[in-house]
Every structure is written in structure tokens, then in C-alpha cells.
Amino acid sequence: MKKLISTFLAIAMIASLVACSSGETNTSDSNSTTSEIVNSESSETSNEKITLIFGEHVANVEDQSPYIWAIAQNFMEEHPNVTIEFQGSEGSEHATKMQLAAQSNTLPDLFYLDIPLAKQMYEQGYLYDMAPQAEERGILDCYQDGLLDPLYVDTALIGLPSEVMMPCFYYNKAILEECGVQLPETYDDLKTIIPTLIDKGYIPISKGAKNSTWAMWNLSAFIVRYGYFEHYDNIMIGQDSFVNDDFINGYEKVKELTEMGAFPENVATLDYFQSVEMFIGGQAAFLEAGAWESSKLDQCDIASDIGVWFGPTFSDGVGEQKQTIKTVNGPFVISKESANDPAKEKVLMDFFEFYSSTEGTKIVAEETNILPVAKYNGTIDHEAHPVFAQVVAAFGDEWVGTPEPKSTLPTSTATVWEESFWSVINGINTPEEAAQSVQDELETELG
Structure with a gap:
């Protein structure tokens, strides 16, 4: 892989x-x-x-x-x-x-x-x-x-x-400044600022699950930083499993963020497009989205306050931590x-x-x-398109690009992979059960 x-x-x-x-x-x-x-x-x-x-x-x-x-x-x-x-x-x-x-x-x-x-x-x-x-x-x-x-x-x-498939979190610089917090670098940094954002009346990360099982790009990148590609080859030949300590650690982080209130209370009934409008409306500090939203965000009232972030690194992660999904949709x-x-x-x-x-x-x-x-071969106008200019810079920065994990999986397994993150957020599965659901589907699909 x-x-x-x-x-x-x-x-x-x-x-x-x-x-x-x-x-x-x-x-x-x-x-x-x-x-x-x-x-x-x-x-x-x-x-x-x-x-x-x-x-x-x-x-x-x-x-x-x-x-x-x-x-x-x-x-x-x-x-x-x-x-x-x-x-x-x-x-x-x-x-x-x-x-x-x-x-x-x-x-x-x-x-x-x-x-x-x-x-x-x-x-x-x-x-x-x-x-x-x-x-x-x-x-x-x-x-x-x-x-x-x-x-x-x-x-x-x-x-x-x-x-181009390049997931990222967009963040509102003005909200972070108002709350007196810095853009996090590590997962521990992210956990530190969540209570402050909530106390100030903001949703930390805008995200919606309704009819939006595919909207889990950056959470998928979490598992990339927990060794997805290090485990992949052996998983596909039956010598490893999705139910491994590294992947479960990644799912645990999703569970912990949920329990901390990082996502909207109505995440289960909010769809992706509503989560975008929530961020544009100044209700959330971060938005889980990707490069494809830069055009819309450049046209909104808070465009000049928007920044681009690939998410946290993990002290217990596996392999290169500054790696994220930069590939074809x-x-x-x-x-x-x-x-x-x-x-x-x-x-x-x-x-x-x-x-x-x-x-x-x-x-x-x-x-x-x-x-x-x-x-x-062209020029991007930073003043007219501040969000897009940052997306372009991020695409070419030092973060290593990887394929999207679901693109490496058989069809049904890829769907269950997406659903597994939402099953944790919505309290349906434990991290272990989420990982097991993907493994079960893979074994069924590969026979």
C-alpha cells in the first residue's frame, strides 16, 4: 500500500x-x-x-x-x-x-x-x-x-x-481570538480549548450526520495517523485486522470528542450542508469539510477570518503525523x-x-x-479569495498526501467504514464494535 x-x-x-x-x-x-x-x-x-x-x-x-x-x-x-x-x-x-x-x-x-x-x-x-x-x-x-x-x-x-479530495477543518480566527485560545497543534491542545469554546457559547466543531454518512473525511484522516497504511497490506491478506489497538485508539478519540461536546447536540439530525451554514453563521469555531467548500466560504461575510487546518497530531499515533488525505475524489x-x-x-x-x-x-x-x-499556471488573488488562497497553499505544504482510505476498500466495506465513525458519534457502537463492523464486512465481501 x-x-x-x-x-x-x-x-x-x-x-x-x-x-x-x-x-x-x-x-x-x-x-x-x-x-x-x-x-x-x-x-x-x-x-x-x-x-x-x-x-x-x-x-x-x-x-x-x-x-x-x-x-x-x-x-x-x-x-x-x-x-x-x-x-x-x-x-x-x-x-x-x-x-x-x-x-x-x-x-x-x-x-x-x-x-x-x-x-x-x-x-x-x-x-x-x-x-x-x-x-x-x-x-x-x-x-x-x-x-x-x-x-x-x-x-x-x-x-x-x-x-481534488483534500479534507480539512476550517476555523474562525475571530472566535479563537475572542475566546483567548490558540489554534491547536496536537490532540491534547484540541481537548484543552473545547471547554473554553463551549463556555463562550460556541459549538467547537460543526458537523452533521443526517443523510451525510460520507462526511467523515477528517475523522478518516485520524486513522491515517494511527497507522492505516502501515496495517493495510496485512489486513487485506488476513494477517491483520481492523480490530487492532491503533485503529481502536483512533476511534477512541472520536468517542472522547463526542463526550466532551465537541460536536453539535443535534449532530444526528443535522446534515452536512446545515453544518456548513452553522459555521458561516458564526455559531461554530471549526467546520469539518474540505477544499471543495473554499468557493462558498470565500463568498461569505466571515471569509477574511477563516483559516485552514488539517487537524491534530497524536502523541500515541503511528508513523508520520503530518500526513493527511490529498488525492482524487x-x-x-x-x-x-x-x-x-x-x-x-x-x-x-x-x-x-x-x-x-x-x-x-x-x-x-x-x-x-x-x-x-x-x-x-496562474495567479490567485489573496485579497479577493482569501480562503481559496490558503487551500492552495495547504495543498502544496509539507504535509504528506495519502489516498483516501475508503478508496482502498471494496465497495460495501467502504460504506461500512464511513458508517463506523457515525456509529461512535451517535453512541450506537463502541470503538471496538465500530472497528469490528468494518472487519466483519471486509471478511464477508472478500469471502
Whole structure:
């Protein structure tokens, strides 16, 4: 598993990375005079009207995934014969819909999947291998180092990166100053400031569990600092177990934070998006989120007071403590059925070529303030985008980047892994029981 831990390129404030092509090659004819929505079968002309159905894992794509919404709008402007229609639904609901759609042969043309499910659906024959076309078009050279590594099944490329997965805690500098506390470095430091924050009327860490089992990124990083990757290889061959002292120590920290009142009292009935609004509203000192929220936070009233923190180090942790998840989120994938239509296959790959191009990367970084998955050569305005500037700096700092643990697990086990943290927070399982639930599911799934 150590070979999966990639070294990520720093993105400087004025980056020196070489950007990719403009995205103008191999694209559809942009001189078409109509953008009327017409469903089409395969076509021999570049002007034929084509509609792409795009399945996303958020309900409101324009608001919750502004980067891909902007890419789609710009792509359609340059390709008037193409219409992209989004079908959005929340995380776990989206995954279920995609699995049901696969069984009924009604998958969208392109869609988001978590890595474990993407690998499963590729092996089941539902997804298109993007490697030949991506190599021919030179797309692979466009991406940040390491982001493609988790997306291969043998030599097949099952999708291309959707966005950078970099969990972090955002914190309100003004609240910490008001309470007379410093940003913690260690877990003991964090425990020390929690009572003060509560006494001053603040929620220490804004977090929500309702319909948000996936919102446990930074808690997952706790287990990384308790030796996840040191244990991983032996766990997968049956010579170790999730029920080990190190992992249980990590779960114990989650339990202790819960008992101290670090999370909202209504954490069980609060969803992730409400927890974000709670932080923006000045009710919480910290927010458990990630790089993807920088754009929204830059637009809020407290933007200038927001800082970025990767969470605490642990004196009883295992291995490097300054390591955290810096990797690719789930990929955007293409339905194998859709790619059987040569006209659609071309337009779909045109879309990915545009997304990874200089023009597409500039839209992501400068217009939507989201960490780009492709190499970027540009400047971040610190004053206009203070949160995004800090996220960019954090991506390239000294903290070692690792894969996301759930991306290394089989599909069902990855789901139970996510649920295990919430089972501790909600008082359903002890730390030992939480670890055992993951181990049980792994043994069942691997047979």
C-alpha cells in the first residue's frame, strides 16, 4: 500500500506548472447555428445535435458543484450542437441510482462514482475504458501528479478525476481570538480549548450526520495517523485486522470528542450542508469539510477570518503525523453503452479534453475557486479569495498526501467504514464494535 501514497506537486500562488493544450483540438465543430435539445443516435457529422446526460452526486449541481457546472456551460458555448443535462441527487442516493440504472441499462452518459463503486462497475462491464482515447489525445499529461493512480484497474482507466479530495477543518480566527485560545497543534491542545469554546457559547466543531454518512473525511484522516497504511497490506491478506489497538485508539478519540461536546447536540439530525451554514453563521469555531467548500466560504461575510487546518497530531499515533488525505475524489466515468455510439464517444472525450485543458483549468481555478485536477499556471488573488488562497497553499505544504482510505476498500466495506465513525458519534457502537463492523464486512465481501 505504501506505493499508493503519492507525492503531490505544490501549486504555488504564482504556479510554474506547465498547463495543457487549449482544448481546441479534436473537438466538435463550433460553427453549428443551433443548440436545440435533440436526442440523437450515432452520427457521421460533427454538427449533429447530441444530448449528454450527466449524473452528479449532489442535488443542486449549479450551487454544490459550481466548477463542473461552469465547465459544462462553457463547453456548450463552444459546441452549440451539444447539450448537457444534469441529473443530480445526494451522495448515497446517487450511488444507489447508478447501480439500479446499470441493471436496467439506463445509465447516464457520464456520471460521478466513488472509486470503490467505479472499480466494481467497471469489472461488471458497465464502464468505458478511457485509457486509449486519453493517451491519444494527450490528456493524461495534464493532471496533477498522482491523481490518476487510484483510477486504474490493471491497464484500464475507469474514469478521470472529478476534483481534488483534500479534507480539512476550517476555523474562525475571530472566535479563537475572542475566546483567548490558540489554534491547536496536537490532540491534547484540541481537548484543552473545547471547554473554553463551549463556555463562550460556541459549538467547537460543526458537523452533521443526517443523510451525510460520507462526511467523515477528517475523522478518516485520524486513522491515517494511527497507522492505516502501515496495517493495510496485512489486513487485506488476513494477517491483520481492523480490530487492532491503533485503529481502536483512533476511534477512541472520536468517542472522547463526542463526550466532551465537541460536536453539535443535534449532530444526528443535522446534515452536512446545515453544518456548513452553522459555521458561516458564526455559531461554530471549526467546520469539518474540505477544499471543495473554499468557493462558498470565500463568498461569505466571515471569509477574511477563516483559516485552514488539517487537524491534530497524536502523541500515541503511528508513523508520520503530518500526513493527511490529498488525492482524487471519485472519478467522472463514461457509460460503456454510450461510448458504443461513435458520435457520443467523441463528444464525451472532447468534454474531458476541454475540462483538463488550459482554458478549462482556468475556469475551475479562477472563476469557481476550486482546486484544479489539472496542472495550472496562474495567479490567485489573496485579497479577493482569501480562503481559496490558503487551500492552495495547504495543498502544496509539507504535509504528506495519502489516498483516501475508503478508496482502498471494496465497495460495501467502504460504506461500512464511513458508517463506523457515525456509529461512535451517535453512541450506537463502541470503538471496538465500530472497528469490528468494518472487519466483519471486509471478511464477508472478500469471502
